[in-house]
Amino acid sequence: MTQTVAGAKKLFIKTYGCQMNVYDSQRMAEAMGAEGYVLTEDQSEADMVLLNTCHIREKAAEKLYSDLGRLKPLKAERPDLKIGVAGCVAQAEGEEIQRRMPIVDLVVGPQAYHRLPAMVKKGRGVDTEFPAEDKFEHLPKSPATRRAPAAFLTVQEGCDKFCAFCVVPYTRGAEVSRPVSRILAEATDLVSRGVREITLLGQNVNGWHGLGTDGAEWGFGRLIRLLAEVDGLDRIRYTTSHPNDMADDLIEAHRHEPKLMPYLHLPVQSGSDRILKAMNRKHTAEQYLRLIDRIKDARPDILLTSDFIVGFPGETDADHQATLDLVARVNFGTAFSFKYSPRPGTPAYDRPEVESAVADARLQELQALLSKQQKAAQESMVGRELSVLFEKPGRLPGQMVGKSDYLHAVFVEAPQAKVGDLVRVRITHSAPNSLAGELIG
Ligand code: SAH
Ligand code: SF4
Ligand code: F3S
Numbered sequence: 001m002t003q004t005v006a007g008a009k010k011l012f013i014k015t016y017g018c019q020m021n022v023y024d025s026q027r028m029a030e031a032m033g034a035e036g037y038v039l040t041e042d043q044s045e046a047d048m049v050l051l052n053t054c055h056i057r058e059k060a061a062e063k064l065y066s067d068l069g070r071l072k073p074l075k076a077e078r079p080d081l082k083i084g085v086a087g088c089v090a091q092a093e094g095e096e097i098q099r100r101m102p103i104v105d106l107v108v109g110p111q112a113y114h115r116l117p118a119m120v121k122k123g124r125g126v127d128t129e130f131p132a133e134d135k136f137e138h139l140p141k142s143p144a145t146r147r148a149p150a151a152f153l154t155v156q157e158g159c160d161k162f163c164a165f166c167v168v169p170y171t172r173g174a175e176v177s178r179p180v181s182r183i184l185a186e187a188t189d190l191v192s193r194g195v196r197e198i199t200l201l202g203q204n205v206n207g208w209h210g211l212g213t214d215g216a217e218w219g220f221g222r223l224i225r226l227l228a229e230v231d232g233l234d235r236i237r238y239t240t241s242h243p244n245d246m247a248d249d250l251i252e253a254h255r256h257e258p259k260l261m262p263y264l265h266l267p268v269q270s271g272s273d274r275i276l277k278a279m280n281r282k283h284t285a286e287q288y289l290r291l292i293d294r295i296k297d298a299r300p301d302i303l304l305t306s307d308f309i310v311g312f313p314g315e316t317d318a319d320h321q322a323t324l325d326l327v328a329r330v331n332f333g334t335a336f337s338f339k340y341s342p343r344p345g346t347p348a349y350d351r352p353e354v355e356s357a358v359a360d361a362r363l364q365e366l367q368a369l370l371s372k373q374q375k376a377a378q379e380s381m382v383g384r385e386l387s388v389l390f391e392k393p394g395r396l397p398g399q400m401v402g403k404s405d406y407l408h409a410v411f412v413e414a415p416q417a418k419v420g421d422l423v424r425v426r427i428t429h430s431a432p433n434s435l436a437g438e439l440i441g
Pocket of ligand 2: 159160162168169
């Protein structure tokens with residue numbers, strides 16, 4: 001959102017990586033808003049550029065350095081331009097970033113964002129601590145502006161699972177769950193500002209276990225049931241989940257709670273037990289498949305999505321085939337698949353790698369199967385009546401676009417409608433990346 005306030009300083013934020021970074025960027029924008037900064041979408045007019053980074057794969061991290069390279073001329077032209085690096089690369093590389101790129105004024109790790117305004121005042125610095133205080137409680141409260149109808153809300157952060165390939169436990173730190181009272185307050189505040197759909201976020205969101213309103217520790221299913229009671233909140237989603245944290249009460253929430261959308265992102269990474277073990281995922285392919293059966297029993301129409309890594313050290317053709325077999329059995333609505341990227345500091349870093357060309361070929365084969373499933377899942381929506389939450393005007397006059405229950409983008413001719421309307425739509429057509437439908441009634 002761009003606002004113009006005469007004399008205000010302008011902040012440009014670029015966000016890489018996962019939804020938690022998107023949420024954090026928004027919170028940092030609000031914190032800097034309290035210091036008189038307004039957001040701009042034009043980097044060239046910014047007084048401060050903040051890059052909120054991702055360290056998950058090598059390519060993701062390298063993007064930071066190429067973007068910083070492109071900022072050099074701007075900084076040479078305007079030496080008072082402040083450049084900040086936040087997020088997971090900031091955490092992982094700390095001072096190294098300033099050594100490599102002296103144009104960087106500030107480096108701030110994901111758990112130290114509440115200290116960002118003070119750092120900006122100081123001018124130059126690095127803060128990659130994991131402070132004892134909770135950043136969420138210390139980030140300045142946002143002004144009561146209108147919000148888009150679908151919002152993120154981080155309820156859990158960090159990870160204690162230590163999958164052998166993953167940097168998250170090191171960049172985000174230990175698992176922390178926010179208490180129910182704070183989550184409920186933030187959810188009701190969002191709803192009062194026009195939000196009708198909330199996606200609860202966490203690196204292991206379904207592992208959330210927080211202090212309840214009764215002083216007892218609650219599980220994630222119970223949190224969802226409480227949020228479903230919030231008037232004006234019509235849709236609840238959550239991401240990302242770990243298979244081992246799919247507790248019974250969460251599965252039951254999918255059976256009984258109509259506001260909980262029939263969509264579940266449940267990364268499995270591989271279909272081979274040998275590789276799952278080497279990855280330290282702590283479950284087998286069969287256990288995953290049985291879990292999927294239980295979830296489908298609770299909510300037969302649920303759309304399942306997942307993440308896969310191909311070419312993990314030690315992966316053979318047979319292991320790869322086991323992944324393809326698992327995909328064929330589950331039938332995913334969509335999925336993300338990545339070529340393994342060795343990350344410094346993780347247990348798998350030094351293990352002998354699968355030949356790059358072999359991994360590329362496996363990735364292609366897996367992606368071909370996944371996109372076939374994605375296409376079929378989307379086409380199966382044609383003829384169905386779904387709910388759509390309008391998020392913005394479409395490309396054509398009188399057209400709106402929003403998300404269905406299953407998170408597909410749907411274009412609808414609706415000249416009377418406005419952003420934030422939740423409508424019933426009959427799906428008429430499936431295009432490569434979206435659906436089209438018509439209003440019912
Ligand atoms: N917490 C989530 C995943 C967070 S990272 C979970 O447990 O599923 C998002 C995805 O990036 C992972 O699911 C994995 O598929 C991928 N990923 C993580 N580390 C990777 C690496 N070193 N190389 C390739 N892909 C990786
Ligand atoms: Fe990474 Fe595994 Fe934790 Fe997910 S569960 S964030 S993949 S260590
Ligand atoms: Fe990337 Fe950090 Fe998210 S490494 S995926 S931005 S938790």
